[in-house]
Amino acid sequence: MLLKIVLVGVILLTFSCKKEGKITPFSPTFTFNQPVNFPAPYYTFENNPLTKEGFELGRYLFYDPILSLDSSISCSSCHAQSHSFADHNIPFSKGVDKKIGTRNTPALMNLAWSTSFMWNGGVNHIEVQPLVPLTSTHELGESMINIVLKLNRSNFYRTKFKALYEMDEITDQHFLKVLAQFTAMLVSSNSRYDQYISGKINFTTQEVEGYALFKANCASCHREPLFTDYSFRNSGLESIIVDSGRYRVTQNPADLGKFKVPTLRNIEFTYPYMHDGKFMNLEQVIAFKSNGIKDSPTLDPLLKTPFAFTKIQQQALISFLKTLSDYNYTSNPLYAEPRR
Amino acid sequence: MKTIKLTIAAAAALILGLASCKKEETTTPTPVATGNGSVSIELSHKFGMMNEQTLAIGLPVIHPMKGDTMTFSKFKYFISNVKFKKADGTYWTESESYHLVDLATAESLKLSFKDLPAGTYTQMEYTIGVDSARNVSGAQTGALSTTNDMYWDWNSGYIMLKAEGTYKDNKADKMFAFHLGGFSGANNIVTKRTIAFDGSNVLNVTKGNTSSISVQVNPGLLWHSAPSVKTLNMVHMPGAAAKLMALGESGMGFFTNPLYSFKLISIK
Structure with missing residues (x-):
């Protein structure tokens, strides 16, 4: 008898909710x-x-x-x-x-x-x-x-x-x-950087130095912890704009040659770099950021003065950037190609 | 003892049922009550200063101000957020109110509204275009489905109006394509409009009957302020040109003209 009533309740419940359009998730966790x-x-x-x-x-x-x-x-x-x-x-x-x-x-x-x-x-x-x-x-x-x-x-x-x-x-x-x-x-979100921030691991001396340089020079656009501020900036790849970038969307001449600041997470795996794939490795990117930025009317104000990183500083920055590699992410079975 | 257990179980099932379905109660429209009627809006599309030319797909028309001979192969636009205001100040609001008017599809030229409470209505409020909220809220369905070919994927937002076809330029047939949109800031062309039901045109909704509102639409007003198609034959993004066609100078564009663009002809 008890079973019957509960069963009726369950059936009623199922019917009364049908109009909702979606069924209750099978895995609520x-x-x-x-x-x-x-x-x-x-x-x-x-x-x-x-x-x-x-x-x-x-x-x-x-x-x-x-x-x-x-x-x-x-x-x-x-x-x-x-x-x-x-x-x-x-x-x-x-x-x-x-x-x-x-x-x-x-x-x-x-x-x-x-x-x-x-x-x-x-x-x-x-x-x-x-x-x-x-x-x-x-x-x-x-x-x-x-x-x-x-x-x-x-x-x-x-x-x-x-x-x-x-x-x-x-x-x-x-x-x-x-x-x-x-x-x-x-x-x-499980790179060595994240583990360092949560106090689980230590950085090497070079990584510590690179992180300090990063915070002083790069973090205003590549904002932690997502390593982008989602703004649009001209990073100085060319003095004469070839790809109009953000301008195509806004039609505002001030946006010529601007692109979204990309995240630096997992950057070790994502070469070549920049919107045009110009640089094959991080050494080239950091050398460009150091002394290769080209001026143009829409160049980001923060890039007007060359960073002029020394070779040792450039290596330190690269070793920091590699702490952003998340091997759990690139091997997580949750995201892998499913079997059918 | 057993009875108590049963009562508790039944009560629990009932409470669970109520709790899980609470959302539904607030979203489900009120069921058809006695004393409800229907309203339909029939849109007739005209061209010319005196609305003397019928606008239809494949039928050449002449613009009265610019002199252009134009043949439309496509003419589509959105009407949304339709509300009817009663004499007592209350509103009947259509839910999910998005209609794609398509000159190529006869059914789309008649907008149907069901289950309006009987009574006298003083005005209708509606929007030409798609409100900004639906332009920034991700995937939509129905009239707003991307399969209707009225959406810009590269610069997210609805194409509020699409007019395509050919025009005569020194006897040669050339193509025109106007895709008008823009929902925010200086580019916004979404226009709220009202149609007043007064004088000889009173909207009385009566039980079980359909009141038919005839509205005349004159897309020639797209070129009231914009130049001849010979000068400008393509608009494909939000901006000044789209605004000039939709809104016009001093509110004389297709979306805005208070007298001629969406004109009440009769109520039957």
Whole structure:
């Protein structure tokens, strides 16, 4: 009798909640991993409740070439976990039909803290960021209409999405939301730097010296602990601007040649560097920052005076930058290509 | 003892049920009550100083001020956040109120609103374009789906209006493409409008009936302040040109013109 009543209660509960549109997460313990030394994230999964199943579905999609025009490439083709989700050490990435892009593929990590996306900041929300690489003719080259069509034709995806959403058809919104669950969960916060900050390990003398130099010269733009302040600056790569950068979005001449300050986390894995992939190693970047910055009307005011780091200082800076490598991140099975 | 246990179990199930469903109660629209009626808005698109030319896909029209002969292959725009104000000052507000008007799709030219409480309504409030909130809130659905081809991915934001087609330039056919958008700061073109129901045009919603509002739309006003298509045949991002077409000088643009752009013709 008791069992019967409880059963009725449970059935009632199930029915009464059906209109909500989403089912209760199967794994309620699956939560966003907020590092203790990080600020609160910008993206809070508002209107996109995080579930293990949603995250897993986003992960399948991230690794699935079904999203490209000719099923030849996936997001992961140019965003490889072993490189902190940057490309495989090439300046420009190859899209469908062997087309080559014009800016270096950014590494993906800690995106939940990012206030804008792409080198020029043209995208204002993590959920709509994938639209650019998915539909760019130089990247996956596909249309959103086709992607939605292909997902709906797939029994695998129909079953997976139906388990998550009250729906007849998979929409672009369903697709973009689960993809954001995967990308927003990409958190790198376990580098030697993080362990040093939390008092678990010591730095070498050279790393200590490099960290001091970093704080004095670099940290105002590459702000700790995320190692970017998400601002747009001209870093002095060229005296005559070739790529207009942020200007294309704002049409403000003051933004000519400005790009988003990239994070320095996992920088050891993400060469070549700068928006144009000009430098193959950190030695070249630090030598450039020391004495190679070129003046132009929009050059960042903080870069007007050469840093003129000595060779010993340059080596110290590089050894500090390598403390930002998070091997747990590049080998975390949670982010790896899933089995199907 | 057993009865008490059962009562507790039943109560617990009930409380759990209520707690887990609390959110739903606040979001579910009120069920159809007796005394509700419907309203439809029928949009007719015209061209010319006296609205004498019918605007349709593939049909050449002549701009009365600029003299341009234009044939539209695409004409789409958003109407959103529709509200009806009652004589007693209360509002009926449509939820998820985003409509994509597409000249190529007859159904989209009729906007339907159901379950308005019966009574006399004094005005309708609406927005031309998509409010800034939906431009910065990530993935959307329905009329706002990216599959509707009304979204800029590289510079996040909705294309509020898309007009494409050909025009005559010395007998040659050339293409025009105007993609108008911008939701913030100096580039904002999102426009709130009202249509007053007064004089001979009173909106009385009665139980079980549909009141039909006829509204005339004149997209020729896009070129009231903007130059001839021969001078400017393409706009593809937010900025001064988009504002000139949508808002016009002194509020005489397509989105803003108080007399001719969205004109109430009749209520039946």
